[in-house]
Amino acid sequence: MQSGIPFPDISPEIVSISLFGMEFALRWYAMAYIVGIIIGWRITVAALKRPALWRDQTPAMTPEQLENLLTWIVIGIIGGGRLGYVLFYQPGYYLQNPAEIPMIWTGGMSFHGGFLGVVLAILIFARRHGIPLGSAADSIALASPPAILLGRIANFINAELWGRPTDLPWGVIFPGEAAQACATAGQLCARHPSQLYEAFLEGVVLLILLVWLAFRRGALRTPWLMSGVFFTGYGLGRFAVEFVRQPDAQFVSPGNPLGLALHINGWGLTMGQLLTLPMIIIGLAVIVAARRARA
Numbered sequence: 084m085q086s087g088i089p090f091p092d093i094s095p096e097i098v099s100i101s102l103f104g105m106e107f108a109l110r111w112y113a114m115a116y117i118v119g120i121i122i123g124w125r126i127t128v129a130a131l132k133r134p135a136l137w138r139d140q141t142p143a144m145t146p147e148q149l150e151n152l153l154t155w156i157v158i159g160i161i162g163g164g165r166l167g168y169v170l171f172y173q174p175g176y177y178l179q180n181p182a183e184i185p186m187i188w189t190g191g192m193s194f195h196g197g198f199l200g201v202v203l204a205i206l207i208f209a210r211r212h213g214i215p216l217g218s219a220a221d222s223i224a225l226a227s228p229p230a231i232l233l234g235r236i237a238n239f240i241n242a243e244l245w246g247r248p249t250d251l252p253w254g255v256i257f258p259g260e261a262a263q264a265c266a267t268a269g270q271l272c273a274r275h276p277s278q279l280y281e282a283f284l285e286g287v288v289l290l291i292l293l294v295w296l297a298f299r300r301g302a303l304r305t306p307w308l309m310s311g312v313f314f315t316g317y318g319l320g321r322f323a324v325e326f327v328r329q330p331d332a333q334f335v336s337p338g339n340p341l342g343l344a345l346h347i348n349g350w351g352l353t354m355g356q357l358l359t360l361p362m363i364i365i366g367l368a369v370i371v372a373a374r375r376a377r378a
Contacts (some may be wrong), residue, residue, distance in 0.1 A: 087256040087273025095241045115237035116160075119230030124153055127226040130297055138304045143218030155208050156223065159200030167196010171354065172331055194321075195358040217306030217373075224313035225293050225303075231317070232286020239278040246275025246327045261329075277328040284320030292316060307373040314366025318359045325355045 097109045127149060134140040144152070168191040169177045169184055177184050201223065209219045238244045242257045248265045254273030265272040293309060293316075296302035302309050330342025330353050343351035352360070 086250075086252075087254040090242060090255055090257050093240050110237075111240045112234070112237040115233035116230050119233040120153060120157070120226075122229035123226030124149065126229070126294065127222050130225060130303060131222070136297060136301065136303045137218070138306065143222050143303075144212070144214050148212060148214065149222065152205070152208050152219070152223070153226075155204040156201055159202075159204035160197040161200075163200015163203070164192035164194070164197030167193030167199065171196065171358065173333060193358075195362075198362075215306060217310070218303070221303055221306065221309035224309045225297055227313065228286050228290035228293060232282050232290065235278045235282035235286060239276060239282070244278055245329055246277030246280075247329050248272040249275045249327070251275070274329070275327040277324050280324045280327070281320065284324065285317050289313065289316045289320065305373050305377040307369050308377075311366045311369030311371075311373055314362045314369060316366075318363035318366055321359045322356050322363065325353045325359070328353075328355065330354070 093111075095110055095112070097111060097114060128146045130136055131142045131144065131146055131149060134142055137143065165184070171193055173191070205219050205223060206216070208214070209216045242259065242261060245255075245257045245261045248254075250273070253276065255276045256271055256273050261274060265274070293312060296309060296312060302312070330344075332342075334342035334344055334354060339346060341351075342353060344354040344357055345351045
C-alpha cells in the first residue's frame, strides 16, 4: 500500500438514539457550526461591549440585536447553502428530482450560496432595525471564522471534500470512495487533507487577522473595512486550496481530468475558483473604498 497517514477512525456521528423506530443522530458537522456560531457570537459581543472600538464610540447594535441577527444568519446559511449547491453544482439532477432539494440531511451545501444567504439576511435585518449596514456586516465578518474553522474540521471527520492524490508525507489515505477513486494495482493513494488546509487559512489565519484588526488596530471604526478583509482573506485561501482540492465528480471527464469548470487547452479554473474570484475582487474594492471614505 502506498505510504501515507491512515485516516483516523472517527465516526461522523457523536451520538445516535433510536426513538419510535427512527434513528436520530447528532453529527460533528452540525455540532461544528453550532459551536462555531457560539464562539463567533461571544467574540462579537465582546467587541460590542467596548464602544471605543467603534466609530463615534457607538457600537453597531446591542448584544440582544446581535442574537436576533444570528437567527437570520442561520436561516440564510441553510437556505442559501442548499440552493447554492443545487444551482451551482448539480442543477440538472435537481431539475429532474425537485423533491430532493430540501433534503439537506443527504448532503450538499455550498459556501458561496450560504454566503449569499447571509448577505441577504444582513441586508433585510439591518434595514428593518435601522442598523448601519457596513457596521452590521463587519460584526458578522468578525464572528464568521470560528464556524468556518470547525466546519472544515468536520468535513475532514466526515471524509468529504478531500484533496487530489499526493505523495507528500502528510498525505492522508481517506476511506471509501476517496481511496478507490485513485487506486491502482491494488494500492490505495494518499490525498491532500485539503479540508485542514482550508481550516487553517480560512479559519485560524483569518480569525487571528480579524481579531487583531478589530481589537488592536481599530478597524471597526472604519465601516466595511473588516468585511473587505474577510471577503479577500477567505477568497484567497479558498482560491489557493482549490489547486489541490478534488473537484466535484460532475466536472471531471477523460478530456478534463482536473475538473476545470472553465478551461482552454488544459488551463482554467475550477468551479470553486470561479465563484471565489469575484469575492477577492469585491473584497479588495471594498477595502479601498472604506479607507478612502475614512480618510
